[in-house]
Amino acid sequence: MIEEAAKLIAHSRFLIAFTGAGISAESGIPTFRDRGGLWENYRVEEVATPEAFKRNPRLVWEFYKMRMKRMKEAKPNKAHLALAELEKMGLLKAVITQNIDNLHREAGNKNVVELHGNIYRVKCTSCAYRENLLDSGRLEEFLEEEGLPKCPECGSLLRPDVVWFGEPLPQEALQKAFKLAERADVCLVIGTSGQVFPAAYVPYIVKENGGYVIEINIKESGITPIADIFLKGPAGEVMETLLAKVKRCLKDKGC
Ligand code: OAD
Ligand code: ZN
Secondary structure, three states, rough: OOOHHHHHHHHOOEEEEEEEEEHHHOOOOOOOOOOOOOHOOOOOOHHHHHHHHOOOHHHHHHHHHHHHHHHHOOOOOOOHHHHHHHHOOOOOOEEEOOOOHHHHHHHHHEEEEOEEEEEEEEEEOOOOOEEEEEOOOHHHHHOOOOOOOOOOOOOOEEEEEEHHHHHHHOOHHHHHHHHHHHHHEEEEEEEOOOOOOOOOHHHHHHOOOOEEEEEEEEEOOOOHOOOEEEOOOOOHHHHHHHHHHHHHHOOOOOO
16 A cells, blocks of 8 residues: 555655644644643633633633643654655645644645644734734744733734634635645545545545545544545554655656
8 A cells, every 4th residue: 555655655646735733643632632631621611712711811811822832842753754855855845734833844845735724823803913923023922922812913812823623724825725636646644534624625636637636644533434445553664664665766767
């Protein structure tokens, strides 16, 4: 199976990747729906909805600052690095991710579409103010601040620039993702349960347009029924082997 997957990738014209929390599990970031996952320990409706933020912004900010701290410590793993290398080789055209952890960019991928926002970005609840705390160099200071974070322009409450349940996805990112999916002839789906829409439409769009879906996951997911190839195992390990086989295939004539 992995040989077949390597062959498809090596001969692909427009390869994309669609990733979820499972790709960052080996970097030490908990997923949502696995055992010990975030949604087992927190109630979504108390920490990740606009209503929760209105009711108790302190609790929501505590949750997101905790996640910021965790993600700040995390490093890209072999799966992120393999995707960065596939992009450098000219094979991978884009990564579409549901993750907010920034690890695809840290690994070196340039064309990253973030469907659910980014943990390091904040935005004002009243005006158009937005800030990327990594770019502004304010992350440490921000994490140490005791009170609720306020907008430097208008003094209103700042919120994480992430998508909460019940909120629409950033339209530009979603349109871009769907267009990429329409063009893709091969899509690597890595570490997602495929249960959250509209993000999870991506592999379906690839299939509808005649593309192949290669899935990597430690267990079957909502996407598995439409996957042409299912590679069972941890993302880092599988991607490392797959990349080595793609390189061999490109060298070998007749692969
Ligand atoms: P989930 O927690 O729903 O699914 C994680 C997937 O990763 C599962 O299918 C696991 O089997 C798989 N997995 C775990 N460890 C793995 C490993 N080492 N290698 C490969 N696969 C592994 O996470 P997502 O599918 O990303 O949305 O969840 C989608 C969305 O739901 C998230 O973006 C988030 C969440 O609520 C928002 O916050 C808007
Ligand atoms: Zn403001």
